[in-house]
Amino acid sequence: xxxxxxxxxxxxxxxxxxxxxxxxxxxxxxxxxxxxxxxxxxxxxxxxxxxxxxxxxxxxxxxxxxxxxxxxxxxxxxxxxxxxxxxxxxxxxxxxxxxxxxxxxxxxxxxxxxxxxxxxxxxxxxxxxxxxxxxxxxxxxxxxxxxxxxxxxxxxxxxxxxxxxxxxxxxxxxxxxxxxxxxxxxxxxxxxxxxxxxxxxxxxxxxxxxxxxxxxxxxxxxxxxxxxxxxxxxxxxxxxxxxxxxxxxxxxxxxxxxxxxxxxxxxxxxxxxxxxxxxxxxxxxxxxxxxxxxxxxxxxxxxxxxxxxxxxxxxxxxxxxxxxxxxxxxxxxxxxxxxxxxxxxxxxxxxxxxxxxxxxxxxxxxxxxxxxxxxxxxxxxxxxxxxxxxxxxxxxxxxxxxxxxxxxxxxxxxxxxxxxxxxxxxxxxxxxxxxxxxxxxxxxxxxxxxxxxxxxxxxxxxxxxxxxxxxxxxxxxxxxxxxxxxxxxxxxxxxxxxxxxxxxxxxxxxxxxxxxxxxxxxxxxxxxxxxxxxxxxxxxxxxxxxxxxxxxxxxxxxxxxxxxxxxxxxxxxxxxxxxxxxxxxxxxxxxxxxxxxxxxxxxxxxxxxxxxxxxxxxxxxxxxxxxxxxxxxxxxxxxxxxxxxxxxxxxxxxxxxxxxxxxxxxxxxxxxxxxxxxxxxxxxxxxxxxxxxxxxxxxxxxxxxxxxxxxxxxxxxxxxxxxxxxxxxxxxxxxxxxxxxxxxxxxxxxxxxxxxxxxxxx
Amino acid sequence: xxxxxxxxxxxxxxxxxxxxxxxxxxxxxxxxxxxxxxxxxxxxxxxxxxxxxxxxxxxxxxxxxxxxxxxxxxxxxxxxxxxxxxxxxxxxxxxxxxxxxxxxxxxxxxxxxxxxxxxxxxxxxxxxxxxxxxxxxxxxxxxxxxxxxxxxxxxxxxxxxxxxxxxxxx
Numbered sequence: 001x002x003x004x005x006x007x008x009x010x011x012x013x014x015x016x017x018x019x020x021x022x023x024x025x026x027x028x029x030x031x032x033x034x035x036x037x038x039x040x041x042x043x044x045x046x047x048x049x050x051x052x053x054x055x056x057x058x059x060x061x062x063x064x065x066x067x068x069x070x071x072x073x074x075x076x077x078x079x080x081x082x083x084x085x086x087x088x089x090x091x092x093x094x095x096x097x098x099x100x101x102x103x104x105x106x107x108x109x110x111x112x113x114x115x116x117x118x119x120x121x122x123x124x125x126x127x128x129x130x131x132x133x134x135x136x137x138x139x140x141x142x143x144x145x146x147x148x149x150x151x152x153x154x155x156x157x158x159x160x161x162x163x164x165x166x167x168x169x170x171x172x173x174x175x176x177x178x179x180x181x182x183x184x185x186x187x188x189x190x191x192x193x194x195x196x197x198x199x200x201x202x203x204x205x206x207x208x209x210x211x212x213x214x215x216x217x218x219x220x221x222x223x224x225x226x227x228x229x230x231x232x233x234x235x236x237x238x239x240x241x242x243x244x245x246x247x248x249x250x251x252x253x254x255x256x257x258x259x260x261x262x263x264x265x266x267x268x269x270x271x272x273x274x275x276x277x278x279x280x281x282x283x284x285x286x287x288x289x290x291x292x293x294x295x296x297x298x299x300x301x302x303x304x305x306x307x308x309x310x311x312x313x314x315x316x317x318x319x320x321x322x323x324x325x326x327x328x329x330x331x332x333x334x335x336x337x338x339x340x341x342x343x344x345x346x347x348x349x350x351x352x353x354x355x356x357x358x359x360x361x362x363x364x365x366x367x368x369x370x371x372x373x374x375x376x377x378x379x380x381x382x383x384x385x386x387x388x389x390x391x392x393x394x395x396x397x398x399x400x401x402x403x404x405x406x407x408x409x410x411x412x413x414x415x416x417x418x419x420x421x422x423x424x425x426x427x428x429x430x431x432x433x434x435x436x437x438x439x440x441x442x443x444x445x446x447x448x449x450x451x452x453x454x455x456x457x458x459x460x461x462x463x464x465x466x467x468x469x470x471x472x473x474x475x476x477x478x479x480x481x482x483x484x485x486x487x488x489x490x491x492x493x494x495x496x497x498x499x500x501x502x503x504x505x506x507x508x509x510x511x512x513x514x515x516x517x518x519x520x521x522x523x524x525x526x527x528x529x530x531x532x533x534x535x536x537x538x539x540x541x542x543x544x545x546x547x548x549x550x551x552x553x554x555x556x557x558x559x560x561x562x563x564x565x566x567x568x569x570x571x572x573x574x575x576x577x578x579x580x581x582x583x584x585x586x587x588x589x590x591x592x593x594x595x596x597x598x599x600x601x602x603x604x605x606x607x608x609x610x611x612x613x614x615x616x617x618x619x620x621x622x623x624x625x626x627x628x629x630x631x632x633x634x635x636x637x638x639x640x641x642x643x644x645x646x647x648x649x650x651x652x653x654x655x656x657x658x659x660x661x662x663x664x665x666x667x668x669x670x671x672x673x674x675x676x677x678x679x680x681x682x683x684x685x686x687x688x689x690x691x692x693x694x695x696x697x698x699x700x701x702x703x704x705x706x707x708x709x710x711x712x713x714x715x716x717x718x719x720x721x722x723x724x725x726x727x728x729x730x731x732x733x734x735x736x737x738x739x740x741x742x743x744x745x746x747x748x749x750x751x752x753x754x755x756x757x758x759x760x761x762x
Numbered sequence: 763x764x765x766x767x768x769x770x771x772x773x774x775x776x777x778x779x780x781x782x783x784x785x786x787x788x789x790x791x792x793x794x795x796x797x798x799x800x801x802x803x804x805x806x807x808x809x810x811x812x813x814x815x816x817x818x819x820x821x822x823x824x825x826x827x828x829x830x831x832x833x834x835x836x837x838x839x840x841x842x843x844x845x846x847x848x849x850x851x852x853x854x855x856x857x858x859x860x861x862x863x864x865x866x867x868x869x870x871x872x873x874x875x876x877x878x879x880x881x882x883x884x885x886x887x888x889x890x891x892x893x894x895x896x897x898x899x900x901x902x903x904x905x906x907x908x909x910x911x912x913x914x915x916x917x918x919x920x921x922x923x924x925x926x927x928x929x930x931x932x
C-alpha cells in the first residue's frame with residue numbers, strides 16, 4: 001500500500017467524507033475486478049490460456065463446419081510439411097501403408113506364380129500338348145486355352161432386368177466377352193421366364209437354364225431380376241451373392257424401379273452391384289506328378305519320333321483319334337469314328353451335346369470335316385415324338401421334361417383304348433428304358449375311340465357292325481330277330497341314336513333259307529338244324545367232296561355265330577361219284593371219264609402204268625368199269641417196234657460171214673430199236689426174245705457149205721447183239737439149221753422178235 | 763434413351779411376322795414363335811430429340827395349338843393389333859385381342875394395322891368396317907408388309923402416343 005502515497009493525500013482528504021467512505025465499502029470489490037479486467041485487456045494474448053481451452057473448444061464444436069474450416073489449412077500444412085521435410089510424414093504413415101502394400105504384392109505374386117505353375121505343368125503334359133494343338137489350330141494364345149480349360153466357372157454377363165416389362169435396366173460383361181444385343185436378350189429371357197410360369201404354374205420361377213457349357217442363373221426380386229450367364233459350374237454360394245446384390249439394388253433403387261417408364265439412366269449406378277456378380281474361379285489340381293510330365297513324356301515323344309515310319313503314323317492317328325474323342329467327349333450313346341480328316345458321328349445324343357459339338361466343330365479348323373448324317377438328336381426325336389403323341393387320339397401330354405441324366409419324363413392322360421405307349425415309343429425308335437411315363441386314365445372324345453367305347457358297351461352280336469358315318473350311325477350285317485327287336489332300346493341307352501338299320505338283315509330268316517338250301521345240296525344230309533343259346537347249329541352227314549355251306553349258299557349272309565358238325569360219308573350222287581373218280585384216278589391228258597348207272601367208262605389213250613393202277617382201284621359208288629375204248633400207249637409203241645424189227649434184212653456178201661460196211665448204219669439202228677423195246681418191255685412186265693435166222697441166196701446154186709455160212713452169219717449177228725444188249729431183259733437165240741437151207745433173195749440174216757410176259761412178276 | 767415394350771397381336775397368318783421381319787431388327791429365329799410363342803425384336807425410333815427403342819414382342823397368334831399368354835402382354839406400353847384385310851374374319855380376333863389387352867394393360871396406346879393392302883383384288887375390308895373403327899376412336903392404318911406402306915408411320919404413331927402419355931402423367 002506504500003506505493004499509493006499520492007492517492008493517500010487525496011484519500012486522506014476524503015476520509016472524512018461519509019459518501020466516499022460508503023462508496024468504498026460497497027464498490028471496492030467491483031472496482032478491484034474492473035481494474036483487473038482492464039489490466040488483462042491491456043496485456044497481449046495469453047498463448048498458454050488459449051492452448052488450454054482450444055482442444056475443448058474443438059471437441060465442443062460442430063464437426064462438419066469445423067472440418068470444412070480446417071480442411072484447406074490442414075492440406076496446406078501437410079503440403080508445406082512435405083515440401084520442407086517429407087521424412088516425418090513417411091515415418092508417420094509407413095506403419096499403416098507398409099503392410100497393405102506387402103499384402104497386395106504378395107497376392108499378385110501368388111496369382112502370377114499360380115498361373116506360371118499351371119502353364120508350366122500343362123506345357124509338358126499330354127493334356128498340355130493337346131491344348132497347344134488346340135491353340136495352334138484355333139489361332140488363339142496358349143495362355144487363353146489354358147485359362148479356358150482350367151476355369152471352374154466364369155460369370156461373363158450380368159443383366160439387371162425390369163420384371164414387368166422385361167426391359168434391360170443395366171448390363172455388365174467382362175472384357176473378353178461378347179454377346180448378342182443385351183436388350184433383346186433380356187426381353188427374350190423375360191419371355192421364357194413367363195413361358196415357364198404359365199406352363200408350370202405361377203409358383204414356379206425359372207432359376208436356371210442350361211445351354212451346353214453355359215448356364216444362365218436367374219434370381220428374381222419383387223420388381224427386377226438378375227440374370228447371370230455362367231461358363232462352367234458355379235457353386236451354390238454364388239446364388240447368395242446374386243441375392244445379396246439384388247436385395248441391395250431393391251433397397252437403394254426401389255423408388256426408381258417403381259416409377260420405371262423406360263428410362264434406364266438412373267440404373268447406371270447399379271454397376272458396382274453387378275460388378276460384384278462378375279466373378280470366376282479356377283480348377284485346383286488334385287495331384288502333381290513332376291517326373292511324368294517333365295521327363296517321361298518328352299522321352300516318350302522322342303522315342304516316338306525316333307521310331308520307325310509306320311509307327312509314327314500309327315501314333316499320330318491314335319493321337320488324332322484320342323484328341324477328337326476328348327475334344328467332343330461324346331455321350332455313351334454316340335460314337336465317333338475318324339476317317340482321315342473326316343469325323344463321323346453316329347448313334348444318338350441329347351440336344352445340348354449336339355449343339356455344343358456343332359459349336360466346337362466350327363472352331364475345329366478348316367482341314368476337319370464333320371459328318372453329322374448318322375447322328376440322331378435324341379432330344380429332337382423326343383420332341384418329334386411329343387408332337388406326334390399330341391396328334392395321337394387318346395393321349396393328352398400335361399408335362400414333359402428331360403432330366404440331367406438324359407432320362408425323359410412324361411406325364412398326362414391316356415385313354416385305355418388308345419394305342420400302346422410302348423408301341424409308339426418303339427415306332428419312334430426311342431428306348432423305353434430311357435422314358436419314365438405316368439399316365440392317368442381318361443375317356444377321350446375322339447370319334448374313333450368313342451366309337452370303340454360305344455361298341456364295347458353295346459356288346460353287339462357277332463356279325464353285326466355299327467359304324468359312324470358322316471350322316472350318322474349305321475347298323476349292318478345280320479342279327480337274330482329278337483336282338484333286332486330290342487336293339488333300338490339298347491342303342492338309345494348307349495347314346496347311339498338315331499341309327500339307320502336298313503342294311504341290317506334278319507339272321508333267323510337267313511338261317512331258315514340256308515337250311516332249306518342245304519336240304520337240296522348233293523352230298524349233304526341234315527339231321528339237325530336249330531338255334532341253341534344264341535348259336536345257329538347244323539348237324540348231319542357230308543361228303544368230303546360236297547360243297548361247303550358257304551359255297552352252297554353264296555347269296556345268303558350266313559347267320560353268326562354258326563356251328564357246323566358234320567360226319568363224313570360217301571355219297572352215291574353221280575356228280576359226286578364222278579368227282580371222286582376224277583380225284584382218285586387223276587386221269588392224264590387224253591383220257592376221259594364218264595359215270596352212269598354205276599358204270600365208270602374210261603376212254604382214250606394212257607400209259608401202261610396208269611392203266612395197270614386203274615385196274616387195281618376200288619372207287620365208292622362204282623360197280624363196274626368199262627375200258628374197251630382205252631388204248632395202252634406202251635403196248636402200241638412196242639408193237640410198232642416189233643413190226644419194224646421183224647422186217648429188217650441184214651444182207652451179207654456172198655461167201656462172207658462178217659457185216660459189210662454198207663450194213664453198219666442198219667445194224668446200229670437195229671440195236672437202238674431193240675434197246676427202246678427193252679425199256680418198254682420192262683414197264684409191260686415182259687422180256688424181249690429174238691431168234692436170229694441166217695438165210696442163203698436163192699439165186700446161187702446150192703452148195704453144202706452154204707448152210708454153214710448161213711449158220712455162221714446168224715451166230716455172228718447174235719454175238720454182236722449180245723455184246724450190246726442186257727441179257728436179262730433180251731434173250732437171243734440162234735436156231736440150228738436143218739439139212740435144207742433157208743433161202744431168200746440174198747444171203748442175209750433176219751430177226752424174229754417178240755415180247756414174252758414174265759409170269760413171275762406181279 | 764427411352765425403352766418401351768410393345769406387343770404385336772393378331773390371329774394366325776395375318777402377317778405379323780412379316781412386318782417384324784422386314785422393318786424390325788431381330789436376332790432370334792422364327793422357331794421361338796412356334797415353341798415359346800413369342801419372339802422379341804428391336805426397333806429404334808425418335809420422338810423430337812428423344813431416342814426411343816421399341817422392344818417388339820411378336821406374339822404368336824391364337825390357333826389350335828397355342829393361346830396368347832397374358833404374361834407376354836403384361837408390361838407393354840403400347841399395342842399393335844394386326845388383322846388381314848383379305849380375311850374379314852380376322853377382324854373379330856382383333857376385337858378379342860383388344861379386349862384381352864385392355865384387361866391386362868388398362869389404358870395403353872394402340873394402333874390397328876389392316877395388313878396386306880397390296881392384295882387389293884382380294885381385299886374384303888369395306889368402308890363400313892373402317893367407319894366402325896373410326897366410330898370407336900381407333901386409329902387404323904392400311905399397311906403392307908410387302909411394300910412397306912404405312913408400316914413406319916404406324917410405328918411412329920404408336921411411339922408418339924406412348925411418349926405423349928408419359929408426359930401427360932408426369
